[in-house]
Amino acid sequence: MPAHFPDDDHGLGWFDGTHLYEHADPRQGRHMDWGTLIYNYGRTEVQNVLIANALFWLDQYHVDGLRVDAVASMLYLDYSREPGGWIPNRHGGRENLEAVAFLRRLNEVVYAQFPDTFTVAEDSTAWPGVSRPTNLGGLGFGFKWDMGWMHDTLRYLAQGMMARPHHHDDITFSMLYHDSENYVLPLSHDEVVHGKRSLHGRMPGDAWERMANLRLLYAWLFAHGGKKLLFMGGEFAQGREWNHDTALDWELLEDPAHKGIHDLLRDLNGLYRGSPSLYEGDCQPGGFAWIDCGDRFNSVLTLLRRASDPADFTVIAFNFTALPRHGYRIGVPRAGVYREALNTDSSHYGGRNLGNTGVARTETVPAHGFAQSLNLTLPPLAALFLRPEPAHHR
Secondary structure, eight states, X not given: OTTOBOOOTXXXXXXXXXXXXXXXXXXXXXXXXXXXXXXXXXXXXXXXXXXXXXXXXXXXXXXXXXXXXXXXXXXXXXXXXXXTSSOOOTTSOSBOHHHHHHHHHHHHHHHHHOTTSXXXXXXXXXXXXXXXXXXXXXXXXXXXXXXXXXXXXHHHHTSOTTTGGGGHHHHHGGGXXXXXXXXXXXXXXXXXXXXXXXXXXXXXXXXXXXXXXXXXXXXXXXXXXXXEEEOTTGGGTOSSOOOTTSOOOGGGGGSHHHHHHHHHHHHHHHHHHHOHHHHXXXXXXXXXXXXXXXXXXXXXXXXXXXXXXXXXXXXXXXXXXXXXEEEEEXXXXXXXXXXXXXXXXXXXXXXXXXXXXXXXXXXXXXXXXXXXXXXXXXXXXXXXXXXXXXXXXX
16 A cells, blocks of 8 residues: 555565665654655656556456555645654645655556556545546546545444434535545444444444444445445444454344344345436435435434436435334425335334335425425334336326
């Protein structure tokens, strides 16, 4: 990884008795926090080694894509440094111009030689255009990790149900900046190690509520704009942290509650792949629209996902409390019958089978700026995905 340069004796550090691959000055050449070196990205031979390594993984191992870790540490010369502990660039600024040039070249070469793969930047800063093409001034990555979505969502779901109205902005804030990049929603290895607990272990409540909250988390992952990332073990609610020295706890699939999480993710994937409205606008303005994001009192969110075809849309409702909501009215774009394409409270997933008997019909009651609305039952700690039926099915 170009942001991490270990100083092991058998590595490239001090390779020929000189600082060949790294800067000699520790203000440029060493991460004090991590105890690692920093590549001298301005050297052509260093760029070639790093880019050749990337191409090797794509060519020989046929990986689908490449993630560049800790991009912020590459972009900023003062990353995690005290005043006076870094050397400005030739313009007197804090940007690492050589690292920027390297990242642009890396992405140009990767996409030129392997156009069916993708690159992802793990970057939590506001650097503009991380996932924009280099000819438009961007860094050229295909995607950028939405670290804010991950932190805000997990912080919100960690709250007890009574506290969630006071933290409502955590769950809605990500849509204020969503159109700025092509985002990936990362529930990655970083979130299930080093004492953070597993995703299942981070959910509040009793045993049933923890599973229900986890189902909500995965439904929010698939409902929100952006590509989806889930680390191993999350797909069946592993209870302990991930440990690279041991196998996953596959035996948990014999427990119906854990098997329910597995089956939910299977069905979410199937719904996502089969519904253009859920994926076409993942990284496009207009692909996501709130119906109502302001009902903090009930901790309910309602939204629309839209495809390029105006007739293709999905209505999604979230109830983030353990109280069922009966007679909950939401406006929808079109009159007719709406089918429950997925209900996370289904008994197939470990839920209690509360819902709308599979279908709901609009009423001519205006709501949320629409001429018609649905009168729904929202199950506790659950999400509903509703799809309008074609006219000939009504």
